[in-house]
Amino acid sequence: MALPAEWRTRLRLPLIAAPMLHVSGPALVAAACRAGVIGAFPAANCRRHGELAAWIAEIRRTIGDTPDAAPFAVNLIVRSATLADDLACVVREKVELVITSVGSPAALVGPLHDAGCRVWADVATLAHAEKALAAGVDGLVLLCAGAGGQTGWVSPFAGVRSLRALFDGPLVVAGGLSDGHALWAAQALGADLGYMGTRFIATTESLASDAHRRMLVDAGWDDIVSSSAFTGLPVNWLRASLVEAGLDPGALDAGSLRADAAELYGTRDTRRPRRWTELFSAGHSVAGVQGVQPVAALVDELARQYDAARQRGLGLAPAGPSRFPG
Ligand SMILES: Cc1cc2nc3c(=O)[nH]c(=O)nc-3n(C[C@H](O)[C@H](O)[C@H](O)COP(=O)(O)O)c2cc1C
Structure with a gap:
């Protein structure tokens, strides 16, 4: 078990409630930490100046009455336009854990380490993992096939085993973890923690719309469609949200859609459904x-x-509940 020793007693389960755009806010993160799993949110969910510091303060205030609450993480999207400000904020706030995604963490590791933050990088290929380790990250989140949001493609079986041969530090597996059985399997495979996103969308504390949550309840993994059309990167979407928006799930990646993704689906153009808030994402774990x-x-x-x-x-034989084994 490669987790920091002081975190072990703070975790009821080897689990991170994964960071999600338009879904993870202070209430979800604080509830996760109080329940004994690591809570996480993308800094990109904070839209106004000063909001990131305010969210961190709110989470700290809410979990302040829970001795040994689990740590929380801020997710920094490396390609975000607000990266410099977000980085300065998490450094100032000395957040315990930062998880980087979409881009190389190399420039972030130094300042975050100087501030005492642990840095884990979200990776989808072996090459990404090797680069992140060379940049000095402390842990890896392996994005596997079937993940909600931007998905990986590797099978967790092959991916976890090959990263374990490379690295004995904290390793998190993401994608398709639908229940506690899958979480145990992730550990049996050699991961230290599992990442669950989709399961936490369907909670009362999430920022997701009722329509998004309802669609999750009605869907199975056959209802997940992978497409790069809306962001330029492969993302898993709920088929029903595509159909409701008048799109043909079988013909998404054709033509120039991918190149124009941000303009077509990331703006307030009312002729097009907006990605994330009108087109809903979920992974195979919707099952x-x-x-x-x-x-x-x-x-x-x-x-x-x-x-x-x-x-x-x-x-x-079945016995009483236990904390996860160290
Ligand atoms: C709606 C949605 C939004 C997401 N937004 C982000 C994000 O902002 N940053 C990030 O690193 N991952 C994001 N993810 C990916 C999750 O952090 C995680 O990798 C994924 O949910 C794991 O797969 P699962 O949904 O099967 O549990 C998002 C996932 C979903 C479903």
Whole structure:
């Protein structure tokens, strides 16, 4: 187990509630930390000047009454236009964990380490992982096939095993983790933590719209469509949201759509559905969503499943609940 020793007692499950655009806000993050899993949000969700510092303060205030609440992470999207300001803020605030995505973390590692922040990088290929490690990151999040949001393509079986041969530090596996059984399997495979995004969209604390949450409840993994048309990178979308927007899920990547993605689907052009807020993303793990519930109830459910899987995996008769093994 390659996690920082002081985090072990703060985690009920080896889990991160993954950062999600337009979904993860202070209420979701604080509820995750209080329930004993690492909460995370993208700095990009903070739209106004000063909002990032305000969110960090709000999360700290909310979890302040919970001794040993799990740590929280800020996700910095390297290609974001506000990266410099966001970086300065997390450095000033000495956030415990920063997770970088979409771009090389190389320029961020020095200032974040100087401030005492741990830096984990989201990677989708072996080459990305090698570059991130060469840049000095402390941990890796391996984006695998079936993930919500921008998806990876590698099977977690092959991906985790090859990264484990390369690196013995904190390793998180992302994509397709639909329940506590999958979380146990991620650890059995050699990951330290699992990342779950889609499961946390369907919580009462998420910022997602009711329409997005309802669609998750109704969908299975056959209802997930992968396309680069809306961002230029492969993202998994809920088929029903594409159909409701009048698009043909079978003909998305044709022609010039990809090159024009930001202009067509990232602006307030009312003739086009907006990506993320009108076109909804989810991963294969949508298969585990049966309803919308508070984060604490979701974590209880995951813990029950994790315990059952662990006991079965260890060949034990069912027993009382346990913290995850160190
Ligand atoms: C709606 C949505 C928005 C997302 N936004 C981000 C983001 O801003 N930054 C990021 O690093 N990952 C983002 N992700 C990816 C998640 O952090 C995570 O990798 C993914 O949800 C894991 O797969 P799962 O949904 O099957 O659990 C997003 C995922 C979803 C579903």
